[in-house]
Amino acid sequence: MSQTSGVGPCVGVGVLVVNPDNRLLIGKRKSSLGAGKYQLPGGHLEYGEDPLACAEREAEEETGLKIRARKIVAVTNDVFEAEKKHYVTLFVWGEVVDPSAEPRTMEPDKCESWSWATFEELRSIKGDSGPGEVVFLPLHHFLSQTEDLEALRP
DSSP, rough: OOSSSSSSEEEEEEEEEEEESSOOOEEOOOSSSTSEEEEESSEETTTTTTTTHHHHHHHHHHHHHOEEEEEEOOOOOOOEEETEEEEEEEEEEEEESSOOOOOOOOOOOTTTEEEEEEEEEEHHHTTOOOOOBBBOHHHHHHHHHHHHHHGGOO
16 A cells, blocks of 8 residues: 555654543644644654653653653554544553642643543543544544543553
């Protein structure tokens, strides 16, 4: 099968940042790919980088929070047809190191703000909308394949 972009899939890392109240961190994207959609912290896996280290780095770069990445809990296959981009996204469970810490918008050009949501609230945001209508495509796929967040807890 040939690819029109000439480049194979990229590896993305999405971080399930979980606070002591069992809420997940979400933000609204500003970047061109998925602008206006809800996302988790995360980004591209760098060459030679460990996925757990990537999760910790991306969470701190984007939110100012130090997290402890525990393990990869899910994988999604995300094809952005219109943009001709293909990602395999690794979802990493990450726990906030300082329970009293609050996220900050460290990259305001990429994300409007950060807030906490329950898994049920995220699933209701996703609703029955098509892929990526309200939530970023990788998060949509994650929510579609995950029935119980607690079952993923390390």
